[in-house]
Amino acid sequence: MSDNRLIVALDFPDMDKVQRLVAELGDAVGHYKVGMELFYAVGGEAVRCLRAAGKEVFLDLKLHDIPNTVSQSAKVLSMMGATMINVHASGGLAMMKGAATAAVETAATSGRPRPKLVAVTVLTSMDEAEWSRLNCALPIRTQAVRLAEMAKEAGLDGVVASPQEAAAIREACGPEFLIVTPGVRPAGSAVNDQSRVATPAGALRAGASHLVVGRPITAAPDPRAAALAILREMEAV
Numbered sequence: 144m145s146d147n148r149l150i151v152a153l154d155f156p157d158m159d160k161v162q163r164l165v166a167e168l169g170d171a172v173g174h175y176k177v178g179m180e181l182f183y184a185v186g187g188e189a190v191r192c193l194r195a196a197g198k199e200v201f202l203d204l205k206l207h208d209i210p211n212t213v214s215q216s217a218k219v220l221s222m223m224g225a226t227m228i229n230v231h232a233s234g235g236l237a238m239m240k241g242a243a244t245a246a247v248e249t250a251a252t253s254g255r256p257r258p259k260l261v262a263v264t265v266l267t268s269m270d271e272a273e274w275s276r277l278n279c280a281l282p283i284r285t286q287a288v289r290l291a292e293m294a295k296e297a298g299l300d301g302v303v304a305s306p307q308e309a310a311a312i313r314e315a316c317g318p319e320f321l322i323v324t325p326g327v328r329p330a331g332s333a334v335n336d337q338s339r340v341a342t343p344a345g346a347l348r349a350g351a352s353h354l355v356v357g358r359p360i361t362a363a364p365d366p367r368a369a370a371l372a373i374l375r376e377m378e379a380v
Contacts, residue, residue: 145173146374148347150201150323152176152357156184158192164361165196171370174199176355177225190223199226201323201355205263206242207231214241217260221249225258227323229303232262232290239297259301259321262294264312267305267326284308288315295320306341306349313350324351329359329373343373347380 151172153161161181165172175198177189182204193200202225206213213230220228230242243260250257264287265274274283281289287308292315294302301321304312309322324346346354356373363369 145170146377147174147199148353148377149343149370149373150174150176150353150355151360151370152178152203152325152355153181153189154178154357154361156180158185158188161189162192164366165193165198168360168367168370171367171374173197174201174226174353176201176203176357178203179205187223190225194224201225201227201229201353202258203229205229205231207234208238210235210238210241213238214245217242217245218249221246221258222253222255224255226256227259227261229261229263229323230299232264232294232302236293236297239294239299243298260299261301261303261321261323262290262297262299264290264294264302264304264308267324284311288312291316291320301352306346306351309346309349309351321352322350323353323355325355327354327356327359329369329376343376344380347377 149172153175155161175193177200181189190200190202202220206216230239239262246257246260265283271283279286287304288311291302291312295316301323302312303323305326306324309324312322327341327343327346329342343354360366360369
């Protein structure tokens with residue numbers, strides 16, 4: 144029943160927990176997110192183990208630095224075998240172009256498939272009150288769309304954005320543009336530290352191409368059952 148539009152976030156500090164969860168979820172889940180916590184703890188081992196198990200990997204390290212540093216980092220990460228990596232769109236057009244060029248060139252010279260490259264727009268933990276404290280003139284939705292348009296101009300495959308901006312980004316950037324949405328919470332789930340959220344069905348109807356789900360699955364009493372319930376909801380859209 145696996146649907147690789149569902150990405151399960153492996154927000155753990157060690158591989159033992161990762162391996163137990165992946166084994167428990169089995170063929171229900173084929174796509175996982177390796178974020179900072181896990182990568183900083185075990186490095187590329189997480190990506191290699193998941194790829195050896197036949198899983199797709201979204202390597203979520205949110206690169207954000209000067210263009211040369213991000214470009215060189217994208218080259219290194221492209222060699223790890225992840226199927227998707229990301230940068231911060233707020234790093235600017237030149238930085239994103241550098242990352243895109245690096246990914247293409249690394250794939251050409253190494254013979255490895257090029258990972259999809261997506262840009263983070265506005266973190267899903269942000270609400271309008273917190274956003275205003277940054278003294279940003281534009282509303283979150285307007286800023287997210289502008290950053291998405293910039294990411295497309297830079298040659299990236301898509302963005303990471305909340306479900307609440309997905310429809311506007313889809314309209315602005317077209318049907319093939321990837322929209323990866325964290326902040327996905329099944330009805331009745333705790334919001335935790337997310338602010339701009341939607342249900343799985345709501346996110347897909349808004350235009351999301353991929354849903355990132357962590358604690359509603361990984362902290363559930365029965366993670367496989369929780370994942371299957373989300374997959375059934377996705378199928379109905």
